[in-house]
């Protein structure tokens with residue numbers, strides 16, 4: 399089953415009265431169910447723009463986008479949010495700072511559903527949230543009643559990931575979600591990410607600048623340059639790739 403399809407997806411902006419700047423250049427991309435795709439590319443290659451157009455934050459200038467065969471090119475970001483979850487690089491995004499961890503999780507769990515009496519729901523979900531956060535392995539389970547704004551960056555990103563996956567999205571977009579964390583915390587979050595993707599059989603696109611993660615995780619790798627997809631490696635091709643190949647490839651394209 400195809401989860402996401404982009405046809406001739408192009409995005410340009412006016413860079414002065416007569417100059418157009420192309421951010422995405424006729425992208426054709428087809429993503430199958432359970433694909434876990436790592437997205438690489440230098441600064442300014444168009445990776446975040448790709449995510450912005452998929453999630454509806456930025457409308458396409460031309461071309462079409464389909465999610466599970468349904469055209470969403472003109473669909474608002476809010477409406478696409480019922481299919482797509484995104485985790486950003488900045489730990490401050492994605493969680494409500496004054497709400498507690500449990501309240502944030504409840505908000506994510508009940509998104510798009512009818513609201514019920516919150517206090518009772520919080521109590522009902524206490525044990526589920528405890529188990530869920532305990533799996534993360536960074537002490538988040540001891541902070542269920544702590545405001546998200548008081549968490550460490552690593553705990554807050556783990557919370558964002560749990561919130562993004564609590565309802566099993568059709569497509570998960572990870573936008574350098576470990577980049578702001580120290581190496582140990584980043585490694586742990588990557589392990590949890592991979593675990594949730596595999597347990598929930600999620601379809602995922604993950605932007606990363608960490609070559610090791612791009613090699614280690616996922617079944618497909620795409621590389622972007624100047625708004626184009628310049629490489630698209632399947633599982634076999636990706637498995638054969640070494641760090642040396644990847645570094646050499648980047649030397650050549652930059």
Ligand SMILES: Nc1ncnc2c1ncn2[C@@H]1O[C@H](COP(=O)(O)OP(=O)(O)OP(=O)(O)O)[C@@H](O)[C@H]1O
Nearest residue numbers: 411419421439440441442443444445446447448622
């Ligand atoms: N709203 C916008 N208006 C004008 N130019 C933009 C806009 N958003 C992005 N750009 C430009 O588009 C290009 C691609 O940016 P994008 O953020 O998609 O790159 P990226 O691959 O995610 O880079 P990085 O690795 O630095 O995050 C850059 O040159 C950027 O300056």
